[in-house]
Amino acid sequence: MWQKYWAKSSVDLGSMNTLLESxxxxxxxxxxxxxxxxxxxxxxxxxxxxxxxxxxxxDYTLNYNFQxxxxxxxxxxxxxxxxxxxxxxxxxxxxxxxRAQRRPWDQNAWQAGWPSGDGEPGQAQDNYWSTNMPGGYKxxxxxxxxxxxxxxxxxxxxxxxxxxxxxxTYIDHVEYTQDLDFLSKRAYPFLLLVVDFYQSYxxxxxxxxxxxxxxxxxxxxxxxxxxLPTHQLEQNxxxxxxLLRRVLAAALSFSKTLKLDEPRRALWLDILTxxxxxxxxxxxxxxxxxxxxxxxxxxxxxxxxxxPLDYFAPLxxxxxxxxxxxxxxxxxxxxTVEGINRINGWAPESGMQMAWIGAVRVGYNGTxxxxxxxxxxxxxxxxxxNFYPITGGGGLEQAGVTLAINEMLMQSHEGYIHLFPVWxxxxxxxxxxxxxxxxxxxxxxxxxxxxxxxxxxxHIKYDPVNAEAAVAQEEAQLCRVLNPWSENHAPVNVxxxxxxxxxxxxxxxxxxxxxxxxxxxxxxxxxxxxxTLAPAGV
Numbered sequence: 001m002w003q004k005y006w007a008k009s010s011v012d013l014g015s016m017n018t019l020l021e022s023x024x025x026x027x028x029x030x031x032x033x034x035x036x037x038x039x040x041x042x043x044x045x046x047x048x049x050x051x052x053x054x055x056x057x058x059d060y061t062l063n064y065n066f067q068x069x070x071x072x073x074x075x076x077x078x079x080x081x082x083x084x085x086x087x088x089x090x091x092x093x094x095x096x097x098x099r100a101q102r103r104p105w106d107q108n109a110w111q112a113g114w115p116s117g118d119g120e121p122g123q124a125q126d127n128y129w130s131t132n133m134p135g136g137y138k139x140x141x142x143x144x145x146x147x148x149x150x151x152x153x154x155x156x157x158x159x160x161x162x163x164x165x166x167x168x169t170y171i172d173h174v175e176y177t178q179d180l181d182f183l184s185k186r187a188y189p190f191l192l193l194v195v196d197f198y199q200s201y202x203x204x205x206x207x208x209x210x211x212x213x214x215x216x217x218x219x220x221x222x223x224x225x226x227x228l229p230t231h232q233l234e235q236n237x238x239x240x241x242x243l244l245r246r247v248l249a250a251a252l253s254f255s256k257t258l259k260l261d262e263p264r265r266a267l268w269l270d271i272l273t274x275x276x277x278x279x280x281x282x283x284x285x286x287x288x289x290x291x292x293x294x295x296x297x298x299x300x301x302x303x304x305x306x307x308p309l310d311y312f313a314p315l316x317x318x319x320x321x322x323x324x325x326x327x328x329x330x331x332x333x334x335x336t337v338e339g340i341n342r343i344n345g346w347a348p349e350s351g352m353q354m355a356w357i358g359a360v361r362v363g364y365n366g367t368x369x370x371x372x373x374x375x376x377x378x379x380x381x382x383x384x385x386n387f388y389p390i391t392g393g394g395g396l397e398q399a400g401v402t403l404a405i406n407e408m409l410m411q412s413h414e415g416y417i418h419l420f421p422v423w424x425x426x427x428x429x430x431x432x433x434x435x436x437x438x439x440x441x442x443x444x445x446x447x448x449x450x451x452x453x454x455x456x457x458x459h460i461k462y463d464p465v466n467a468e469a470a471v472a473q474e475e476a477q478l479c480r481v482l483n484p485w486s487e488n489h490a491p492v493n494v495x496x497x498x499x500x501x502x503x504x505x506x507x508x509x510x511x512x513x514x515x516x517x518x519x520x521x522x523x524x525x526x527x528x529x530x531x532t533l534a535p536a537g538v
Contacts, residue, residue, distance in 0.1 A: 041084035072402030096140035139197030177465035242318030305343035312358030356404035412436035416480035
């Protein structure tokens with residue numbers, strides 16, 4: 001079993017990063033030991049509990065922890081490792097529907113979705129968050145904590161984003177595998193439930209923040225852990241808007257793929273294009289413009305820095321801001337990443353994956369990232385010798401940091417494959433069979449001794465998980481790759497060879513090389529056919 005597991009993919013981070021590489025493989029071992037197809041999904045601490053009184057009951061914490069442990073499995077080409085996640089979430093759908101439908105939503109009504117006084121054993125009443133909403137909503141609204149087999153959780157914390165957060169893992173599974181059977185039977189039905197809730201819960205309000213004069217607003221909400229100090233509820237936290245933006249975009253795309261729900265798309269698009277803009281504030285240390293996690297914290301940047309998701313969600317898992325975003329937005333996001341990670345020391349309470357994935361996606365300096373990783377991993381106050389974290393919360397979700405390492409080597413969330421986007425140009429590295437969105441399996445080598453040709457041995461194969469269903473729709477897939485050899489305003493033509501058939505990609509001769517106009521190589525990749533890319537004439 002383990003031989004097959006390790007054969008799925010591999011990385012070589014070079015002689016200067018052996019400690020990080022050990023941590024990388026150790027994290028893969030943790031999730032591989034804990035999560036198996038056909039088995040019950042692991043809770044916060046997986047199968048590694050040493051007593052009966054585990055923190056947070058060892059449950060499925062849905063405001064980030066449960067999803068986080070599966071962050072890296074897709075790029076590592078092990079999508080089946082995540083399948084127990086969907087079984088667990090599906091078993092909570094009935095509970096989520098009951099919670100959405102309750103009337104009213106008020107302070108004393110919440111007991112993991114049941115009326116107080118019902119006497120449900122083992123459920124703690126949640127009196128912290130006075131929502132003051134009428135209730136009776138459609139779709140699904142999940143609590144922050146659940147267990148397997150549909151067991152209700154112990155608190156709500158007024159976080160309305162839990163189901164939307166869970167939906168991003170469904171979206172990842174589809175985008176990385178192109179499994180149309182999973183899309184039609186599991187992913188799309190769940191996304192519909194999430195969208196149904198927001199359609200009935202959100203309010204269309206007048207606003208000067210949009211040229212059309214209105215926005216769709218989330219009326220009563222709470223960011224991750226943010227309401228803890230004051231119990232003060234919020235509207236449109238950045239994390240919720242970022243997650244909803246991704247869910248709506250996926251629902252529109254998936255409905256077209258499945259040829260379903262065409263009459264509903266107009267409203268979805270209207271909400272998507274009229275979501276509230278993210279709020280900004282000033283970092284008092286650098287005086288730079290940064291994103292604020294919610295309305296009432298504007299002017300108090302970093303109040304929740306130990307949970308960076310509240311700031312970084314537009315990068316991941318929202319995937320709404322990236323290296324190809326407009327310059328102003330990207331700079332604000334970079335300022336935010338640097339400021340929040342300055343406060344939490346790049347090792348926030350619930351793990352490095354909270355801080356590092358966002359940093360990689362904004363193009364943080366790779367040399368500095370590797371140096372920080374070495375310092376943190378060597379700190380006996382942060383990690384035990386076996387790399388298990390010494391933090392105030394969480395456990396198995398730490399395995400999700402492998403996504404950050406993989407995305408230093410390859411990114412694909414912008415609609416194309418970007419090779420070694422954050423890897424230092426003067427350090428060697430390589431990877432084999434990392435999985436990109438679009439169901440492409442990619443291998444490549446980075447050798448700084450070769451100058452312009454330092455990126456070489458590029459192999460790409462179209463590898464949908466459910467190949468029979470993919471063939472039924474389309475046997476070939478358009479593959480888009482950012483030209484890794486066009487640098488310094490010097491266009492480089494590329495030779496693409498797929499199954500022995502050679503073609504030439506002609507690089508644009510007057511390429512502006514702006515973030516919004518990259519030199520993208522395009523070619524048709526067929527299932528199981530190996531394609532190689534190299535500079536023309538090499």
